[in-house]
Structures are given as C-alpha cells and as structure tokens.
Amino acid sequence: MTGAAQFKVMTPPPADGSTRAxxxxxxxxxxxxxxxxxxxxxxxxxxxxxxPDDLRTVGASIILANTxxxxxxxxxxRIARLGGLHRFMAWDRPILTDSGGFQVFxxxxxxxxxxxxxxxxxxxxxxxxxxxxxxxxxxxxALGSDVAMVLDECPPLPAVWDKIEAAVSRTTLWxxxxxxxxxxPGVPFAIVQGGTDRxxxxxxxxxxxxxxxxxxxxGGVSVGEPPESIAEVARxxxxxxxxxxxxxxxxVGRPEDLVEAxxxxxxxxxxxxxxxxxxxxxxxxxxxxxxxxxxxYRADPRPLDPACGCEACLRYSRAYLRHLFVANEILGxxxxxxxxxxxxxxxxxxxxxxxxxxxxxxxxxxxxxxx
Amino acid sequence: MTGAAQFKVMTPPPADGSTRAxxxxxxxxxxxxxxxxxxxxxxxxxxxxxxPDDLRTVGASIILANTxxxxxxxxxxRIARLGGLHRFMAWDRPILTDSGGFQVFxxxxxxxxxxxxxxxxxxxxxxxxxxxxxxxxxxxxALGSDVAMVLDECPPLPAVWDKIEAAVSRTTLWxxxxxxxxxxPGVPFAIVQGGTDRxxxxxxxxxxxxxxxxxxxxGGVSVGEPPESIAEVARxxxxxxxxxxxxxxxxVGRPEDLVEAxxxxxxxxxxxxxxxxxxxxxxxxxxxxxxxxxxxYRADPRPLDPACGCEACLRYSRAYLRHLFVANEILGxxxxxxxxxxxxxxxxxxxxxxxxxxxxxxxxxxxxxxx
Numbered sequence: 216m217t218g219a220a221q222f223k224v225m226t227p228p229p230a231d232g233s234t235r236a237x238x239x240x241x242x243x244x245x246x247x248x249x250x251x252x253x254x255x256x257x258x259x260x261x262x263x264x265x266x267p268d269d270l271r272t273v274g275a276s277i278i279l280a281n282t283x284x285x286x287x288x289x290x291x292x293r294i295a296r297l298g299g300l301h302r303f304m305a306w307d308r309p310i311l312t313d314s315g316g317f318q319v320f321x322x323x324x325x326x327x328x329x330x331x332x333x334x335x336x337x338x339x340x341x342x343x344x345x346x347x348x349x350x351x352x353x354x355x356x357a358l359g360s361d362v363a364m365v366l367d368e369c370p371p372l373p374a375v376w377d378k379i380e381a382a383v384s385r386t387t388l389w390x391x392x393x394x395x396x397x398x399x400p401g402v403p404f405a406i407v408q409g410g411t412d413r414x415x416x417x418x419x420x421x422x423x424x425x426x427x428x429x430x431x432x433x434g435g436v437s438v439g440e441p442p443e444s445i446a447e448v449a450r451x452x453x454x455x456x457x458x459x460x461x462x463x464x465x466x467v468g469r470p471e472d473l474v475e476a477x478x479x480x481x482x483x484x485x486x487x488x489x490x491x492x493x494x495x496x497x498x499x500x501x502x503x504x505x506x507x508x509x510x511x512y513r514a515d516p517r518p519l520d521p522a523c524g525c526e527a528c529l530r531y532s533r534a535y536l537r538h539l540f541v542a543n544e545i546l547g548x549x550x551x552x553x554x555x556x557x558x559x560x561x562x563x564x565x566x567x568x569x570x571x572x573x574x575x576x577x578x579x580x581x582x583x584x585x586x
Numbered sequence: 587m588t589g590a591a592q593f594k595v596m597t598p599p600p601a602d603g604s605t606r607a608x609x610x611x612x613x614x615x616x617x618x619x620x621x622x623x624x625x626x627x628x629x630x631x632x633x634x635x636x637x638p639d640d641l642r643t644v645g646a647s648i649i650l651a652n653t654x655x656x657x658x659x660x661x662x663x664r665i666a667r668l669g670g671l672h673r674f675m676a677w678d679r680p681i682l683t684d685s686g687g688f689q690v691f692x693x694x695x696x697x698x699x700x701x702x703x704x705x706x707x708x709x710x711x712x713x714x715x716x717x718x719x720x721x722x723x724x725x726x727x728a729l730g731s732d733v734a735m736v737l738d739e740c741p742p743l744p745a746v747w748d749k750i751e752a753a754v755s756r757t758t759l760w761x762x763x764x765x766x767x768x769x770x771p772g773v774p775f776a777i778v779q780g781g782t783d784r785x786x787x788x789x790x791x792x793x794x795x796x797x798x799x800x801x802x803x804x805g806g807v808s809v810g811e812p813p814e815s816i817a818e819v820a821r822x823x824x825x826x827x828x829x830x831x832x833x834x835x836x837x838v839g840r841p842e843d844l845v846e847a848x849x850x851x852x853x854x855x856x857x858x859x860x861x862x863x864x865x866x867x868x869x870x871x872x873x874x875x876x877x878x879x880x881x882x883y884r885a886d887p888r889p890l891d892p893a894c895g896c897e898a899c900l901r902y903s904r905a906y907l908r909h910l911f912v913a914n915e916i917l918g919x920x921x922x923x924x925x926x927x928x929x930x931x932x933x934x935x936x937x938x939x940x941x942x943x944x945x946x947x948x949x950x951x952x953x954x955x956x957x
Binding site for chain 2: 259260261263264265266267288289293296297298303304305513514516526530531532534535537538539541542544545546548549550
C-alpha cells in the first residue's frame with residue numbers, strides 16, 4: 216500500500232439510534248469525496264454519453280471504472296504508457312476501479328476457478344485470460360485508480376451454503392494477497408462476502424477487518440437474491456464494519472435502496488441504473504419515474520422535472536426529449552444521462568445535508584412515504 | 587414574404603479577377619451570418635451528437651434542418667404548438683430549412699409527381715403524404731425557420747435533357763407559387779436547377795432572378811454527376827446570380843469543394859460530410875484525413891490535430907479517440923463531431939479572413955496545393 220487515504224466522520228450517527236446514517240469526508244489521491252456519495256459508472260473509461268465537464272456539472276466527485284473491460288481493451292499497460300486512466304479520459308478527480316472479478320463470475324461457463332485465481336475467455340476475442348489477486352492489483356495500480364478493490368469470489372445467488380462458505384474463505388485469502396501485492400498510487404478496499412447468511416457475513420467481516428484495510432465494501436448483493444434481502448444484508452453487514460472506515464455497498468441501486476442503505480451507515484455506492492436507464496428512456500423525477508418514450512409525452516411542453524435544474528430540464532420540453540428518444544438521436548442519451556445523474560447526485564447531496572443538520576430520519580421517512 | 591433579410595457584401599471580389607470570392611453579412615430574423623459560411627446539418631432538430639452549447643463552441647452561426655424529417659416526425663404543427671423549431675431544440679441563432687423535396691426525389695419508386703406537387707410514402711410508417719409548393723412553405727413557416735427553401739424538382743443525374751428541362755420549368759412555376767404562398771417569419775430562397783447543362787442553368791437562373799428572391803441556391807449538384815462537374819456547375823451558375831444576393835451551394839461538400847466554390851463567389855454551404863464522417867471515424871485535420879479506427883493510432887499519445895483547439899484535440903490522445911470509436915462509445919461520436927465541425931467552421935473563418943485582407947487567391951492556392 217503506497218497511496219494515501221483518510222476518512223473522517225464529520226457527522227456521526229445520532230445517539231438516539233433513530234438512524235445509523237453518517238456524513239464523512241474521504242480524502243483520496245485525486246481529491247476529496249464527501250460521503251454519502253454515489254459513483255457514476257464509467258465502464259470503458261467514459262461514463263456513457265458524458266464528458267468530464269458534464270460529470271462535473273452533474274456534481275460527480277468520484278467515478279467507477281471497470282478493470283475487466285479496460286484490461287481487455289485497450290489494456291492497462293497501454294493506459295499506463297499513456298499516462299494512466301485519469302489522463303487517458305481527462306478526469307482529474309478520484310476513480311475507484313473494481314477488481315474485474317465480478318464480470319468474470321457473471322460469465323456462466325466461461326471460467327475456471329482455483330485457489331490461485333480465475334481463468335476465463337475474453338468476451339471480445341475469446342482469448343484465454345487469467346486474473347489472480349496479484350494481477351488484479353497490478354492492473355489497477357497501472358490504471359492509477361484512487362481506490363483498488365480486492366479480487367473476491369462473488370458467487371451468483373441462489374447458491375448452496377458450502378459454495379458461499381468457500382467463497383468467504385477464498386475472499387479472505389485473496390484479500391490478504393491483494394493487500395500484500397498492491398503497489399499503487401491509491402488504496403485497496405476489501406470486500407465482505409457471505410451471501411444472505413448472517414454468520415458467514417460475520418465471519419467474512421471479522422477476517423477482513425483483522426487485515427486492517429483503508430475501506431470495506433459489501434459485495435455479493437444484488438446478485439440474484441430477493442430485493443428485500445438487499446437492505447437487510449446491507450444493514451447487518453454495515454454494522455459489522457469499523458466506524459472509522461468508509462463502507463461501500465457495491466452495485467446498488469434504486470433511489471430508495473440508497474436511502475435505506477445510508478440509514479444503515481453506508482457511505483459509498485455505484486450502480487449502472489441511472490446511466491443505463493437514461494439510455495433506455497427511464498428517467499427519475501421528483502414526482503416518480505417517467506418513461507419518456509410514452510405517447511403521452513409527445514406534445515407535452517413541460518420540463519421533464521420542474522424541480523430539477525439540469526440542462527435537460529432547464530432547456531427542453533418532454534416533447535423534445537421524447538422526440539430525441541424516438542428518433543434514436545445521440546443527444547437524447549446525453550441529456551437523459553445528465554438528468555438521471557443530476558437526480559442521483561442531488562439525492563446524495565440532500566442526504567448529506569439532512570445528516571448534517573440532524574434531520575436524516577425525517578428525510579428518510581418523507582422520501583420513502585407512498586405518494 | 588413577411589420576414590426580413592438583408593445581405594451586404596462587405597468585401598467584393600477584387601477587380602483583378604483573380605477570384606470571385608467575396609465576404610458578406612447576412613442578417614436574418616434570428617441573427618447575423620458572416621459569409622462565406624457553412625451550415626451544420628441538424629436533420630431531426632439536432633445536429634447529431636451535439637447540443638446548442640457545442641454548436642456555439644464550434645462556431646456555428648446558422649444550422650440547417652430537414653423539413654422532410656420534421657414534417658413526418660414529430661410534425662410541423664406539433665413543433666409550432668411547442669413554440670417553433672428554435673425553442674423546440676433550444677437554438678436561438680438562424681435556421682435554414684430545405685423544402686423537403688430533395689429527400690422525396692431521392693426515394694426511388696416512392697413518389698408520384700405532377701405539376702401541382704409530389705405524393706410519396708413516409709419512410710417511417712408507409713403513410714401516403716403530399717408535398718406542394720404551398721404546403722412546403724406552410725410547413726417551413728410553422729417551423730419558424732429564418733430561410734425557407736422553395737420546393738424544386740431535383741432529378742437525380744444522369745438524366746435525359748427533356749427530364750432536366752421539365753424540372754427547370756416546374757421549378758420556376760413552383761418558385762413563383764412558393765414566393766406568393768410564403769407567410770413566415772423568415773425569407774424564401776429560390777433554387778436554380780438545370781443539371782450540368784449550361785443553357786438550362788442560364789434559363790433557370792434568369793427566370794428565378796426575374797422573381798426577385800432574397801437569396802438563391804444552386805441545387806441539383808452532387809446528385810450523381812462526376813465530381814469535377816460540381817466545381818464547374820457551381821462556377822458558371824454563381825456567375826449568373828445577382829451580386830447583391832446571397833448564393834448557397836446545396837449539399838456540398840469536401841473542404842476542397844468549399845474552397846473552390848468560395849472562389850466562384852458562393853456564400854453559403856451545407857453538407858452532412860463533417861458530421862457523418864465524424865460518426866464513421868473519418869476526421870479532417872490540418873495534415874489531411876485520419877481514419878481514427880486504424881490500428882496505428884491505438885497507442886498514439888498525440889492529439890488528433892496539433893493545430894486544432896477543439897475539446898477533442900486539447901484534452902485527448904488519438905489513442906483515446908480510437909478507443910472510444912472501437913468501443914462504440916457515444917462520447918466518441920460527440921468528440922469527433924466537435925472536431926470535424928471545428929475544422930469546417932475554422933476553414934470558413936480562415937477564408938473570410940483571407941478575403942477580408944485581399945489574400946484569398948493565395949489562400950486557395952496554398953490550400954489546394956498537393957502536400
């Protein structure tokens with residue numbers, strides 16, 4: 216571990232136990248991240264449809280990039296020779312990279328797993344590739360990410376207990392190897408596994424906390440289990456993690472999931488939902504979700520969300536956004552993405568503000584109330 | 587004709603006859619257009635991949651929108667109810683619309699032409715539609731364009747003399763009807779036809795000039811004739827048009843075509859080339875064309891064009907632009923489009939500047955010299 220990270224809890228959870236939400240400040244190599252925070256997903260060294268100016272405008276302070284994709288194309292060594300991922304994509308704020316393992320474990324029939332690592336075929340050209348704890352950390356160090364995630368074993372759910380137990384053991388082993396191997400400009404975060412089994416989650420957290428990582432993620436959620444399990448697993452796993460370290464719930468989720476997880480003491484999130492939904496025409500507004508391709512918007516002169524100040528809402532009508540979507544125009548993907556990320560990052564900002572003035576329990580109640 | 591347009595030649599062609607290039611200022615309802623000028627094509631009420639801020643950044647002062655496409659989807663009446671095309675797409679500078687005829691005449695087997703108008707099937711839903719001189723002008727008036735092009739008959743080349751002659755006659759008839767019918771916020775421009783036949787071009791120009799239009803276009807070029815004909819037709823047709831009115835060469839073309847046509851006294855251009863090529867990865871640079879998808883750029887740290895100051899060139903490497911193209915990322919289409927339009931609009935600006943200081947003949951010679 217060669218990089219620096221400092222996490223400071225600015226507003227701890229209230230003593231009355233009404234919520235475990237806290238506000239913090241995570242200082243990374245490329246800048247400061249106020250938590251709770253959402254990380255837009257930039258799979259291929261670009262948050263789809265946006266440029267770095269757009270990202271700053273929507274309020275992004277940290278983004279996630281996918282090691283699996285960048286390792287295969289254009290290659291981490293090429294990116295390193297071009298000055299690292301930040302320079303490659305012209306983004307000067309923090310970047311968190313995943314380990315690459317999640318994509319590999321999502322490829323049914325494409326992998327060969329052993330205690331040393333995982334062998335898989337590239338989805339691009341079918342070439343045989345291998346990822347080990349050491350190579351994953353080397354790739355992430357070459358990319359130059361601020362936060363490098365350890366390689367973990369993340370079995371899709373439902374899975375038998377033995378399989379989840381084996382994944383927990385291997386995840387601890389690999390986390391230790393990752394921690395030893397990492398020589399990057401950032402810091403490594405460990406990932407708690409254990410499926411929906413409380414005792415396995417406890418064991419995984421205990422073993423990883425003993426390794427003293429700069430941050431901890433809750434992995435293995437939103438991988439096939441029922442939606443109600445997500446909040447429950449996040450809640451009891453977050454409580455197992457040290458108060459002085461950032462907690463990151465991977466791959467979650469809907470706005471209501473974020474609010475529930477913040478209430479459980481989670482600090483960081485990533486999810487493709489706002490960006491992918493944007494490209495599919497599903498837009499988050501202060502009055503609920505809108506599917507912009509619907510006939511009812513074809514002559515609608517109103518802004519998408521009158522309560523939103525993004526470019527899409529300030530300048531255009533729902534009729535224009537629908538027209539762009541129906542005509543398959545690139546500008547539609549960009550405006551919709553700007554809007555959805557403005558909504559997500561605005562929600563995070565509203566939660567931080569509510570926590571800061573001791574009003575998060577009320578915020579949560581109001582946000583989750585049926586409309 | 588209810589709108590206002592004023593064209594002033596600021597720098598007339600030099601008396602020595604070395605070039606017929608001139609610089610002018612065209613004042614339209616929504617603003618001033620310095621000529622010679624290039625109009626980016628915004629077919630579906632968006633210049634593909636760009637927003638209005640991007641258009642201003644690349645230096646666009648007027649864009650073209652396609653009546654055929656907007657008439658079919660979302661419909662001119664809907665756009666009118668939403669406040670007109672400028673408001674619909676949030677572009678407050680001038681817009682020129684074509685008549686819709688060019689797309690209809692390009693659809694082989696889809697049309698039924700008579701002296702009153704043309705019947706065709708929508709490429710979107712197969713519905714039967716009809717365009718007449720009056721309806722084309724009504725559509726363009728509803729859109730609120732600054733310049734409305736008359737409905738003309740534009741036969742694809744090669745065509746027999748009789749067919750081109752008939753198109754010239756009908757184009758004059760229709761131009762008169764368009765001029766009488768137009769009740770818009772802008773001004774109508776006539777379109778000279780006549781194929782590559784000089785006497786037909788002369789007749790077409792003479793008949794249309796007698797109708798005293800605020801501007802004249804050279805139509806029926808780049809429709810199947812050999813490339814060397816484009817410059818020749820533009821040259822002798824431009825000379826037939828009144829010096830005090832703007833001359834617009836429709837659908838042309840390559841950078842070298844623009845330079846040649848400016849030398850012939852043309853003031854306005856439109857073409858999909860910079861925007862379409864951008865999306866296909868063909869980029870114009872000060873050192874010639876680059877196909878960004880080529881293997882040779884995969885590790886190239888240099889900017890696309892060191893002589894260019896656009897966002898794509900200032901911030902990114904050729905390797906990154908290639909990566910975006912190969913990964914089919916939306917940002918690639920936008921950056922490439924920003925670059926190509928910066929190149930085109932920069933070329934127009936350089937020509938205006940050269941004309942202003944009496945150096946256009948030298949500019950042309952230098953630009954067209956083999957490298």
